[in-house]
Amino acid sequence: MSHPDAARLQAYLSGAADPVDSAIIEEHLTQCPGCADQLALLAADDAFLTHTLAMSSEEQAWIYSLDLTDSVQRQLAPRGVSGQALLIAALLLFAAGWLYGQITGLLGQAIAEVGPVGLTVQVARSLALGLWQLLVYILSGGLLPQLWPALALGAGLWLLRRHLKGVNRYA
Amino acid sequence: MLDEREAIRRCLAGDKDAFTVLVRQYQALILAICLRMTGSREDAADLAQQAFVKAYRRLGQYDPAQPFRPWLCRVATNECIAFLRRRRSGSRTTPAPIPDDIPSDEAHSPPALAELATDRAQVSQAVAELPLHYRTVVLLFYFQELSYQEIAAQTGLPPGTIATHLHRAKQLLRQKLTAAEVNPGVTS
Numbered sequence: 001m002s003h004p005d006a007a008r009l010q011a012y013l014s015g016a017a018d019p020v021d022s023a024i025i026e027e028h029l030t031q032c033p034g035c036a037d038q039l040a041l042l043a044a045d046d047a048f049l050t051h052t053l054a055m056s057s058e059e060q061a062w063i064y065s066l067d068l069t070d071s072v073q074r075q076l077a078p079r080g081v082s083g084q085a086l087l088i089a090a091l092l093l094f095a096a097g098w099l100y101g102q103i104t105g106l107l108g109q110a111i112a113e114v115g116p117v118g119l120t121v122q123v124a125r126s127l128a129l130g131l132w133q134l135l136v137y138i139l140s141g142g143l144l145p146q147l148w149p150a151l152a153l154g155a156g157l158w159l160l161r162r163h164l165k166g167v168n169r170y171a
Numbered sequence: 172m173l174d175e176r177e178a179i180r181r182c183l184a185g186d187k188d189a190f191t192v193l194v195r196q197y198q199a200l201i202l203a204i205c206l207r208m209t210g211s212r213e214d215a216a217d218l219a220q221q222a223f224v225k226a227y228r229r230l231g232q233y234d235p236a237q238p239f240r241p242w243l244c245r246v247a248t249n250e251c252i253a254f255l256r257r258r259r260s261g262s263r264t265t266p267a268p269i270p271d272d273i274p275s276d277e278a279h280s281p282p283a284l285a286e287l288a289t290d291r292a293q294v295s296q297a298v299a300e301l302p303l304h305y306r307t308v309v310l311l312f313y314f315q316e317l318s319y320q321e322i323a324a325q326t327g328l329p330p331g332t333i334a335t336h337l338h339r340a341k342q343l344l345r346q347k348l349t350a351a352e353v354n355p356g357v358t359s
Contacts, residue, residue, distance in 0.1 A: 011334035014312075016319035041283055045341050048285040049313040052294045055203055062212060063202045069191045072223045076187045 210299035
């Protein structure tokens with residue numbers, strides 16, 4: 001058989017090769033001193049790395065000097081509502097109340113003038129007309145001067161995103 | 172003192188204090204994993220803490236029929252990998268491409284890693300400089316001493332790829348340590 005490559009030998013050494021492949025490699029090792037030497041080197045490296053990557057006594061001293069229990073418990077505790085969140089909620093509530101007052105006022109006035117059905121018809125007709133006029137305006141090139149900067153910005157952002165993805169390809 | 176299973180059961184019932192038992196029991200192991208993955212004590216302490224918080228929040232996904240230790244190690248390892256990826260993408264530097272055809276050392280007998288390394292710190296530093304996917308497999312295999320099956324379950328890599336990663340990682344370590352021997356003070 002041909003010489004097993006180092007990855008196959010590594011799998012054999014780690015007991016991860018399937019039984020058939022293990023038997024083939026074992027048979028080969030009895031006849032090939034080069035591969036037997038390579039296997040010995042891999043085994044020596046494995047033993048060395050297992051030993052060396054274990055924690056040194058200094059690292060162990062550092063690890064056992066720490067106690068994470070309090071800091072973890074602090075993070076698990078429910079957080080209170082911040083003052084900033086309360087301020088934002090109050091502003092939103094105020095704005096919503098003001099808007100509600102305006103809309104109900106306007107609606108009440110309109111309903112009083114033309115009735116609920118008439119108001120619905122008027123709103124639908126205005127919307128349809130507005131959309132039609134917008135479509136005609138866009139198709140006739142009327143919006144192009146305003147659209148160009150937006151299109152350029154969009155394209156720029158898209159290109160930037162693509163570039164960043166390319167930079168992080170190995171991430 | 173609560174045992175592990177009882178502590179997990181109480182945590183799942185909403186008793187946060189019971190989690191202290193698990194933190195106390197496993198903090199040394201999780202700190203060690205984070206230290207080996209990041210090479211920085213400051214980052215390791217932060218990540219270990221985050222890993223425990225994440226483990227608590229995901230405790231519902233843990234299968235009590237399985238041992239707790241490997242599950243917790245997986246949460247910590249994934250936390251470290253995510254951190255290292257974020258840090259690398261934030262650095263905006265393009266890492267050197269990883270050659271698929273690292274020169275084979277089969278033609279001659281290369282020195283064993285033990286012959287090249289002068290001290291433990293040098294090896295740890297060289298491992299910390301390995302590409303993330305090699306480093307992850309090296310630490311899962313040599314430091315956490317997981318089997319190929321366990322590494323495959325954790326990383327989604329097939330066993331053949333794990334063997335290749337281990338072999339290439341050792342080749343890269345050999346190159347780094349050789350370079351450091353030729354140019355002392357330089358590990359990469």
